[in-house]
Amino acid sequence: MNYGAGWVVLQESHSDAAARSVVSILSPRRSQNDVAAYVQQRYVDCYGSIEERLEFKKSRRSTPFHVHVDRIRGLIDIGHDPHFIAFYCNKILLENAVLTFHYRIMISSADAHAPEFADRKQSISIATQ
Numbered sequence: 001m002n003y004g005a006g007w008v009v010l011q012e013s014h015s016d017a018a019a020r021s022v023v024s025i026l027s028p029r030r031s032q033n034d035v036a037a038y039v040q041q042r043y044v045d046c047y048g049s050i051e052e053r054l055e056f057k058k059s060r061r062s063t064p065f066h067v068h069v070d071r072i073r074g075l076i077d078i079g080h081d082p083h084f085i086a087f088y089c090n091k092i093l094l095e096n097a098v099l100t101f102h103y104r105i106m107i108s109s110a111d112a113h114a115p116e117f118a119d120r121k122q123s124i125s126i127a128t129q
Contacts, residue, residue, distance in 0.1 A: 003092045004028070007035050008101045009042075010124070013082040020124060022099060023084055025092065032069060032088070036076050039086050040067040043078045072115070073106050097126050 005028035013019040023042060026035060037060075044056045044065050056063040067078040076086040089101040100123040108116040 001094055003094065005088075005090050006092050007086050008089050008092065008099075009035075009039060009084055009086045011082050011084055015081055019082065022124060022126065026086075028088070032071070032074070032076065035086050036067045036069050039076055039078055039084050040065060043067075043084050047079065047082075072109065074104070094126070099124050099126050 007024075007026035007028065007030060009023040009026065011019070011021050011023050024038075026038065030038075040060070040063075041056075044053055044063060048056065048063075048065060052063065052065070056065070065078060067076060069076050074088045078084050087101065087103045089103045091102040093100040100121060102119060102121045104117045105120055106115050107118045110116075
């Protein structure tokens with residue numbers, strides 16, 4: 001079934017490729033800044049110590065967990081291993097416990113007035129409950 005557009009947030013690990021999982025799926029109406037704030041809060045909640053969570057509450061800028069927003073490519077990521085990455089997807093499909101999402105990436109910015117984009121897709125198995 002096609003669920004349309006949205007933000008897909010994944011958890012990935014460089015040391016364990018099998019540990020890849022879906023963290024969240026968000027509305028396409030959420031801005032890139034809103035999604036970045038959500039991803040940062042979620043990461044701090046999952047991987048921050050209680051002291052780091054309290055510091056984050058006081059000031060988002062004083063945290064060691066900085067979110068990286070690529071405004072041109074539309075990607076958001078935070079962390080090292082594991083890390084969260086968010087994609088703006090123009091199509092999200094779920095079929096037979098496999099989530100497939102389609103998104104665009106910039107492949108060339110040689111001409112600032114006409115960057116080149118390419119369509120990409122990824123699939124991830126979803127554990128059914």
